[in-house]
Amino acid sequence: MSEEKTISKDEVQLVVFSIGAEEYGLEVSQVQEIIRLLPITRVPRAAAYIEGVINLRGNVIPVVNLHYRLGLEQRKDTARTRIIVAEVQGMAVGLIVDQVLEVFYLSRSALEPPASAGSVNDVAFIKGIGKLSDRLILLLDLESLLYLNKAEAVS
Amino acid sequence: MDVSQYMDLFLAEAKEHLDSLNENLLALEKEPGDIKVLNEIFRSAHTLKGMAATMGFEGITELTHEMESALMLFKEGKVAVTPEVVDVLFRCLDTLEMMIENITEQGEQSYNYQPLIEDLRKLDRMRGEQAPGLPEAEVQQEEAQQEQPMEFNEFDISVMHAAAKSRYSSYYIKIGLAPGTVMKSVRAFMVFRALEEYGQIIKCQPPAQDLEEEKFDDSFEVVFLTQEPAEKILQSLEKIAEVSVLSLQSIDADRLGGDDSNRAETAEPEKTAMSGKPAGHVPVDHDSAGGAAFRTVRVDIGRLDNLMNLVGELVINKTRLEQIGLTHRLTDLLEAIEQMGRLTTDLQNLVMKVRMVPIKQVFNRFPRMVRDLARELNKEVQFIMEGQDTELDRTVIDEIGDPLVHLIRNALDHGIEQPEERIKAGKEKTALLRLAARHDGNNVIIMVEDDGRGIDIEKIRRKAVEKGLLTGKEGEYADEGEILKLIFQPGFSTAEVVTDLSGRGVGMDVVKSKIESLNGNISIETKKNVGTKVIISLPLTLAIIQALLVGVGGEQYAIPLSSIDETTFILPEQIKTVKNQEVMLLRGTVLPLLRLDRLLDIPAGNKSNGELFVVVVRKGERRVGLVVDLLVGQQEIVIKSLGELLTGIRGIAGATILGNGQVSLILDVNSLV
Numbered sequence: 108m109s110e111e112k113t114i115s116k117d118e119v120q121l122v123v124f125s126i127g128a129e130e131y132g133l134e135v136s137q138v139q140e141i142i143r144l145l146p147i148t149r150v151p152r153a154a155a156y157i158e159g160v161i162n163l164r165g166n167v168i169p170v171v172n173l174h175y176r177l178g179l180e181q182r183k184d185t186a187r188t189r190i191i192v193a194e195v196q197g198m199a200v201g202l203i204v205d206q207v208l209e210v211f212y213l214s215r216s217a218l219e220p221p222a223s224a225g226s227v228n229d230v231a232f233i234k235g236i237g238k239l240s241d242r243l244i245l246l247l248d249l250e251s252l253l254y255l256n257k258a259e260a261v262s
Numbered sequence: 263m264d265v266s267q268y269m270d271l272f273l274a275e276a277k278e279h280l281d282s283l284n285e286n287l288l289a290l291e292k293e294p295g296d297i298k299v300l301n302e303i304f305r306s307a308h309t310l311k312g313m314a315a316t317m318g319f320e321g322i323t324e325l326t327h328e329m330e331s332a333l334m335l336f337k338e339g340k341v342a343v344t345p346e347v348v349d350v351l352f353r354c355l356d357t358l359e360m361m362i363e364n365i366t367e368q369g370e371q372s373y374n375y376q377p378l379i380e381d382l383r384k385l386d387r388m389r390g391e392q393a394p395g396l397p398e399a400e401v402q403q404e405e406a407q408q409e410q411p412m413e414f415n416e417f418d419i420s421v422m423h424a425a426a427k428s429r430y431s432s433y434y435i436k437i438g439l440a441p442g443t444v445m446k447s448v449r450a451f452m453v454f455r456a457l458e459e460y461g462q463i464i465k466c467q468p469p470a471q472d473l474e475e476e477k478f479d480d481s482f483e484v485v486f487l488t489q490e491p492a493e494k495i496l497q498s499l500e501k502i503a504e505v506s507v508l509s510l511q512s513i514d515a516d517r518l519g520g521d522d523s524n525r526a527e528t529a530e531p532e533k534t535a536m537s538g539k540p541a542g543h544v545p546v547d548h549d550s551a552g553g554a555a556f557r558t559v560r561v562d563i564g565r566l567d568n569l570m571n572l573v574g575e576l577v578i579n580k581t582r583l584e585q586i587g588l589t590h591r592l593t594d595l596l597e598a599i600e601q602m603g604r605l606t607t608d609l610q611n612l613v614m615k616v617r618m619v620p621i622k623q624v625f626n627r628f629p630r631m632v633r634d635l636a637r638e639l640n641k642e643v644q645f646i647m648e649g650q651d652t653e654l655d656r657t658v659i660d661e662i663g664d665p666l667v668h669l670i671r672n673a674l675d676h677g678i679e680q681p682e683e684r685i686k687a688g689k690e691k692t693a694l695l696r697l698a699a700r701h702d703g704n705n706v707i708i709m710v711e712d713d714g715r716g717i718d719i720e721k722i723r724r725k726a727v728e729k730g731l732l733t734g735k736e737g738e739y740a741d742e743g744e745i746l747k748l749i750f751q752p753g754f755s756t757a758e759v760v761t762d763l764s765g766r767g768v769g770m771d772v773v774k775s776k777i778e779s780l781n782g783n784i785s786i787e788t789k790k791n792v793g794t795k796v797i798i799s800l801p802l803t804l805a806i807i808q809a810l811l812v813g814v815g816g817e818q819y820a821i822p823l824s825s826i827d828e829t830t831f832i833l834p835e836q837i838k839t840v841k842n843q844e845v846m847l848l849r850g851t852v853l854p855l856l857r858l859d860r861l862l863d864i865p866a867g868n869k870s871n872g873e874l875f876v877v878v879v880r881k882g883e884r885r886v887g888l889v890v891d892l893l894v895g896q897q898e899i900v901i902k903s904l905g906e907l908l909t910g911i912r913g914i915a916g917a918t919i920l921g922n923g924q925v926s927l928i929l930d931v932n933s934l935v
Binding site for chain 1 (some may be wrong): 483571574575578817863864901906908912914917919924925926927
């Protein structure tokens with residue numbers, strides 16, 4: 108991600124990754140780093156979508172099980188499984204993904220509001236849908252994914 | 263002119279001056295005739311005014327200026343120091359504090375202080391009513407004095423004479439600023455402040471007003487009275503950056519002539535000898551400026567937090583090395599680690615000490631608060647604070663303020679009676695409220711004690727039954743201690759009248775949970791008509807604790823040693839069941855058991871059928887045994903927060919990183935069982 112290219116207002120730079128059969132994207136500005144799977148400590152009594160916590164160079168950060176949160180089938184860890192460390196509202200959160208695919212620029216005109224596509228239970232966490240010739244990339248809305256938008260309490 | 267770089271300094275110092283103003287104003291109210299205190303107030307107000315003027319905060323400048331005028335009325339004895347008048351001044355301080363707060367937050371001082379200025383001017387009119395005549399004369403004299411060049415008028419000379427009699431020497435000091443110095447007025451202030459530590463400035467040229475407004479070139483002159491040797495003064499002045507002392511000469515008051523010079527010389531040879539000694543030009547040694555070391559340094563608290571974190575990491579890594587040494591049985595390594603262990607412990611203690619702040623910082627606001635509340639409630643209270651220098655970790659200091667405010671309010675509102683009621687009960691009219699702090703081993707004890715009416719146990723008993731916290735039978739049999747504990751139940755309040763202050767039913771439970779979140783304890787002692795005593799015990803620090811690591815299933819948890827009574831073991835068949843509750847017999851007493859794996863839904867590991875371990879923990883007076891698979895060992899752990907996403911999970915106090923890099927959760931025994 109060392110492009111000197113200035114990002115124009117008409118483009119977003121995305122980190123694209125796969126979870127199950129679907130492709131998701133996060134804006135690069137939200138991504139702090141991508142790391143290999145680390146030992147995760149389970150946190151009892153935490154919300155079910157929280158897989159646990161990891162030690163990221165001395166900082167304890169929570170890790171979210173995206174498969175669970177997105178209502179997909181259970182995850183199988185492989186050599187390609189990664190944790191994307193994202194920054195949301197000033198805190199670091201780890202997201203477990205099956206594979207990080209690429210980083211690219213997407214023209215804003217190729218982005219559509221989420222009303223039309225995706226499985227029904229996804230829609231709440233999707234900010235937009237990026238359309239490439241033969242692919243659909245679902246842009247994740249981390250705030251609502253982590254219940255940070257509303258007063259929805261983590262039970 | 264860009265003064266933004268001085269902003270932090272300004273804000274920090276302004277707050278200090280406000281604190282000192284608050285403190286001294288309280289003292290003045292108690293001791294209206296105390297000139298020393300009044301002078302101190304003057305000095306703070308004046309410095310504040312000057313600093314604000316330099317920084318361009320007109321509002322603060324104007325308000326402090328008006329305050330000064332009002333204070334002048336005290337000084338001249340034209341207005342008596344009454345609570346009403348002091349109230350106005352206190353309101354000024356509150357307003358100033360607000361303005362400074364606004365600057366901190368928004369960089370602006372915006373605040374409507376006009377009504378206060380009106381009130382201050384009203385004081386001035388009170389003067390007119392009380393003591394007509396002679397107002398203008400002194401003001402004029404002051405101005406006339408300021409217009410003088412550096413020649414001494416009769417007044418100056420007589421002051422120097424008087425000073426010489428009480429063994430003060432007079433010095434003439436000429437101070438130069440490095441060419442191109444920015445913020446000249448700030449330098450001048452720093453000089454004045456440094457000097458005022460050792461004595462009194464009686465004259466300066468150009469006048470103070472011009473110095474404040476930077477209407478001077480690269481130097482100014484002062485006449486200064488002190489008992490300190492000239493070298494000491496020189497040293498303290500040379501410490502100020504970009505300031506140099508061009509000349510420092512002793513003034514022989516006698517040679518200036520004046521009324522009683524001859525008599526002084528003949529009648530008091532001792533004094534002449536003294537003023538003779540430092541006479542003459544003192545050579546200015548510029549090298550000394552660099553050599554003189556500051557005794558204290560202001561450090562951003564964030565850096566200390568970072569330092570603490572790093573020391574924490576070091577402790578973790580030391581533990582890791584230890585494990586490697588043990589696994590591979592490397593005696594040499596273990597010896598080296600032992601040495602390193604001592605060093606890290608020392609380092610840790612040192613950092614901990616650096617982070618310690620005297621509890622004064624929290625206590626400071628209370629005298630004022632007690633005064634205002636007592637006035638509002640028409641109660642007479644003598645407020646005593648003890649152990650203000652007791653030191654606590656900053657994180658604890660930050661958190662302890664609110665609970666204490668609550669306890670003090672409670673004492674004033676519910677505990678302490680009206681004066682008439684006190685007299686009827688045969689007590690002193692003035693109530694006693696004591697706030698004390700002291701060290702006790704690794705803990706700090708804070709006490710809030712009053713000699714009021716005490717807590718009415720019977721009333722609580724009735725209330726508790728009414729509210730269904732106790733059944734009628736329980737209510738009858740509960741003893742005093744049990745009843746007192748009810749005060750800490752959510753939603754419990756005995757106040758008959760809901761006042762503005764307390765008695766809204768949110769209170770002691772919040773205090774209790776706050777104290778417990780700080781790993782502390784709170785208890786109450788009370789006696790009817792004698793008083794109430796609330797005792798808080800807090801750990802010195804929160805960052806690093808001793809813990810016992812336990813294994814359950816495949817997981818490891820840390821239990822703070824502070825909540826562990828003992829550990830023991832048990833065979834599965836020795837566990838008995840009473841009313842669906844597993845228990846064991848421990849030295850003849852029945853100990854309820856809780857299985858940690860069930861409590862925390864820990865997936866069953868490879869269950870051994872052998873013995874189980876029991877960690878006996880304390881929750882208040884209750885003891886509970888936590889059943890675990892194995893005891894891993896005792897360890898020093900660094901507490902880390904789980905972050906916003908995972909706050910408020912019952913039973914989990916935080917996380918720590920073990921020597922192998924794994925995260926382990928710290929159990930919060932209080933909310934777990």
